[in-house]
Amino acid sequence: MDGMFFDNWQVLVCTVTVGVLAYISLVLLLRLSGRRTLSKMNAFDLVVTVALGSTFATILLNKDVSLAQGTLAMALLISLQYLVTWTSVRVGWVRRLVTGEPALLFHRGQFLRGAMRAARVAEDEVRSSIRSSGIEVLAEVEAVVLETDGKFSVVRGGEASGASSLAGVNTPDLN
CATH class of the missing domain: 3.30.240.20 (bsu07140 like domains)
Known part of the structure; x- marks a missing residue:
C-alpha cells in the first residue's frame, strides 16, 4: 500500500510543473491552429478533441512520456486535423469520407x-x-x-x- 495515497513531494511538484507547461503548450497550439480544431462539427472533430484530452492526461500522469514527446504528439494530432479539414473543404470525396x-x-x-x-x-x-x-x-x-x-x-x-x-x-x- 506504499505510495497509494502519497508517494513523495517531488512527484507532485513534477506533476504540477509538467501540467502547467503542457497546458500552456496546448493553448498555444490551439491558438496557432485556429478555432476549427476544437469544433464539434462532426464525429472526426470529436475524435480529435478526445485524443487531445487523452494525450494531455498521458503527459500529466505517465512518467515515461516527456513533456517534449507529449507536446509533439499534441502538435501532430492538431496538424493532422488541420490537414484533413483543409483538404475536406477543397476536395468533396475527402469531406464525404471524413464527415459523411x-x-x-x-x-x-x-x-x-x-x-x-x-x-x-x-x-x-x-x-x-x-x-x-x-x-x-x-x-x-x-x-x-x-x-x-x-x-x-x-x-x-x-x-x-x-x-x-x-x-x-x-x-x-x-x-
Missing part, C-alpha cells in the same frame, strides 16, 4: 423508414427531436435531418421562397 452526409429522416409528414433504419434511429427519437424544437403537430414539420455530428435538425414547414436548407442532404426518392 446528413440524412433526411422525416419529410412532409412521412417517416422515411429506410433512411431511419440505415441511420439506426427510432421513430421515438425523431418525435423527441420535433418536440424539443417546440413543435406539437407533425404537419408543421417540413423535415428532420440527422446531421453529420449526430444532432437532429428540425425544419419547420412554410411558404418561404429561396434556397432550401435541405440542399446537400442525403434524400431518398421522395416521389
